[in-house]
Amino acid sequence: MKRTYIAIPVVASILIVGAVVVALWFIGSASGERSKFSSLEIAPQNTDVFFAINTDPTSSQWLAVNGSLEQINAKDSLRKAIDDALADVNLQWDRDIVPVAGDEAFFSIPDITKVGDEKSGWVGGVLLADAAHAKEVFDTLRNQPDAKPLKTEDYNGVTIYYSDPNATSTDPNPTCPPGNGSDFCLTVIGETSVGDNTALAFVDNVMALGSSPDAAKSVIDVVQGKAPSAEKNDRLQEFRAQQKQDFLVWGYADLADVWTQAEDSLPTESVDGTVDTKKAFETIRKTYDRVGFSVSSNSSGFALDLSVLHSSDFNPDDAFEPSTAYEPKIAEMLPADTMFYMSAFDLYNQSWLPAKKVLEDQTFEDGHKLDYYLQQFKDETGLDLESDVLSLFTGEFAVAGNVSNFDADTPDVTVYGIADVSDAGKAKSSGETLTDYLESQGTIEVTATGDVHRISSPDDSTEAFAWTVRDTRLVLAFPDDKLNDITDASQSLAQTEEWKQTMSLLPDDKTWVGFLSIERIIDEVRKVDGAEKDFADSTDGKVTLADLDAIRSVGMAGTANEKGFGLHFVLFMKDR
């Protein structure tokens, strides 16, 4: 009975406390981040080019950047450079810059075709955490002895400051103060406090910027609710919806105006009578309707994602980008120390057939069509290029390799070419037919040992590459003895932490994949006599090769969906 008396409150407590903690954990995870795209609320509706910049120093993005800079020992030197530069104008990073910044800033070009116009140009805005302090910082800058005087204009109760191009600095020789160790000089800020083509105003908690007072007014109108914001821009909003994660910088370009202007300058007749420029232009316009990018950071490094949105009337048959996602498996048979790797999928259906469709309509300069060349290839070699060769490549195909011995006259280069083939027997016979043909032409010299074919130049047989068909893969290696590394790879590239982490940072639905091992490159650089010292000297000792150890690899991949396609790059960082 006594046990029950104790158990009930204990169990009830565990349930209540657990439920509240779990609820807070998930709420904190979902809404604890800064407000993404908050700058859209202060940006004018029309925009051809738009950048949103995360300015929240407490966001996970900037904290991760801080961590990454620390990993490569660059944080202190970068910070010192910024501090020194700001000290020139009596400002401090911690006191005057970071605290002032709110969640986000934006930069926008409302109409790309009117960039040069006095009243258009660009606009910008910064959400401020402390508008009063920001105004103090601005006053500090414009009261610098070498600052040019500014003109002012009142607009809807807001003072717009802008530079007078005819004014001269009160200091006859404006320069950065000498001897303060500054790595660079904030020339624009120091001399004019707003650039020669900049207007600036403080309205509510926003610093409005523009290439002219009229441009700044368009931001003021939005902040004061007198004009619609970029939140009402449907084309931008559709693009922005694709950005699920937080970012450091996000960029967008609406190419509609660019294409409209480009159309006017199109040649009226086909180039050389072979290319239908009008048709080609229409395809390009529908393919690249809107483009954008985002730069983001996380505990494992940085990511750059580029995306392209097709127009709504885009014909999927015109898509040239690969669209079939696959899992890169060829890395499983490559040596662990492989330095670079590129692979894609289904050469026949995703590359050859779309290219053939375009080429079939073309008449080449000598008056022949594609069929003529394909027939000529068959007559010469005895192979049908499409059915005997290209149609075999419907799986993954990859190029990979290694470079070492950097300080030799000719560094050692290893290259692997590997492709899945749909018919191993046909691949072998086609390969032999092709090499026999080239040998008969005197182009190459072939030595066959079992299934391995060693191919060298007739003039120099010391260097050769080898090819063979192993299971369902065509394998090529240069130099020829490296073919054994593929067989004997006790630990493969796919088993390394660099590969696994890099692939996990890339999107799942990859349509092509690239990998570059920075770790291997640095290892090879280290083997060069004096490399460590030379590198340290080149950075005045601020960064050493050891500092770069945290940079492990670069990964890249393509993705595609029904609306467009993307290119993704990641930098994987981790302390050794």
Added chain:
Amino acid sequence: MARVAGSIGAALIVIGFFLPWLDGTGAFAARDFSGFDLARLVRNFEIATPNQGSQLRATAIALYLVPALAVNGAVLGWFLGRASAIAMLVGGLYAAAILGVALMLSLVSWTDLGDVLGAPRLGFLVSAAGCALVTQNAVALLLANRALAPVEE
């Protein structure tokens, strides 16, 4: 009466948890942090320094436990006798301990947070008042329970 007062105290702890606890300083000046924001900041530090992940996750959970234990004390207070007084006491003392640590962090630079946390704000005082109310009434309930309990010979 003590149960009502205890529940009001728990509500103050929870409300205070979502109001600004501390000012930011240094790079985080012009910002303020509620208990909830502090947990978010700690979790963002986890992203920047994954090797301290478990320690930072534990810190975030320690912060989330402040309202959780306060709610627990208030809920149990309406259904259970002596156990509710203990639950309220735990909730009040735990919140007081966390507020004390937060105050210490803002005064002494022994962690990264020491450089970014400043003076206490309204939410801190609301939560502190809640702690006092919960603890006082938990003690009162405990004493009342003891007085009513049969004397064992």
